[in-house]
């Protein structure tokens with residue numbers, strides 16, 4: 001018997017009516033003869049609401065307590081979905097992440113999955129039950145509750161699909177699949193029928209919210225078969241698959257914008273060996289992921305070093321940067337949190353040239369200044385002023401003719 005993992009995001013379980021719809025969909029899959037494991041997110045905007053609630057108590061909560069708080073959202077949904085499935089006369093059982101042995105490290109609010117003891121799930125499936133698992137959460141060896149980073153239910157689903165060897169991991173969401181750009185920003189964005197693991201990993205990491213970036217790292221590494229589709233229709237969505245030659249014909253498959261980063265600059269940094277190592281070693285030790293880095297040309301024996309970090313880590317990064325700046329004799333630490341990063345992604349970039357020039361020209365034509373640039377084999381990213389984010393995304397989407405792309 002084959003196994004299917006189905007994940008439903010917050011908007012797909014936003015109210016009791018939708019939870020009942022999800023129940024019907026899951027039961028239909030079960031009746032087709034498959035074993036079904038369901039992963040659900042918290043109802044609607046519950047996670048945001050819980051975060052807001054904590055802010056009314058303190059701006060600086062312990063991350064352990066934050067996880068204790070925000071993991072509660074998913075627990076509500078699993079119980080309600082189990083009840084809705086029971087109402088349809090089908091057996092189902094709900095579990096928290098801890099109960100099904102999702103073991104993580106202790107980096108609270110962005111914990112990494114170390115292992116999953118899937119025995120309990122397998123036992124319940126053998127009994128013919130639908131198994132419902134709370135997304136986004138796990139447990140440390142010390143039995144502390146952790147969460148897997150925003151959007152982390154995707155990671156729960158992908159990791160379960162991997163350990164249970166699912167024939168498919170279906171990600172049900174509020175759009176029809178993966179688009180050439182966020183359809184909320186670019187109305188002319190086109191749905192893609194298939195996307196390679198590499199591209200989806202880049203798109204997700206660069207801000208295409210439809211899949212969590214880290215979940216795509218796992219999906220790519222283990223080639224978990226993924227289908228991203230709408231929970232509001234039966235239309236096929238986007239298949240994430242291994243790259244095939246024909247994919248290279250499309251030079252750019254998607255454009256993203258990420259408004260959740262901030263830029264930190266160390267000014268007047270002594271220009272000598274070992275200084276960069278010192279700065280970034282200390283920041284890495286505090287578990288902050290640095291994205292882009294630029295160092296200016298040194299004219300006077302000192303230089304400026306700028307880098308970007310997730311906005312949520314800005315306060316921590318500034319504290320460390322100021323400390324390091326004093327140690328290495330840098331003059332000053334400044335920051336900007338009004339930036340955005342626009343990126344283009346496509347496996348076709350490996351075999352086509354002139355992509356960067358085209359992107360820069362599209363931004364220039366809209367009089368948008370580029371503050372930082374970074375490239376990899378299949379992506380180009382530019383940091384710009386945040387107020388231009390949407391305009392930049394649309395300009396680049398247009399420049400690459402994505403509105404006319406055939407999925």
Ligand code: ADP
Pocket residue numbers: 008009010011012041151172173174175177178179180181182183184207208209210211254
């Ligand atoms: P869920 O609650 O189901 O996890 P999310 O809100 O996390 O859903 O992700 C779905 C949203 O991702 C869509 O509503 C869409 O606005 C946004 N999105 C951003 N970029 C893309 C893209 N390239 N393709 C599809 N959706 C995208």
Ligand code: ASP
Pocket residue numbers: 009010041042047048073135136149150151152153154
């Ligand atoms: N509820 C969590 C969040 O909003 C996890 C998820 O939806 O995937 O980030």
Ligand code: MG
Pocket residue numbers: 009151154209210211212
């Ligand atoms: Mg999501």
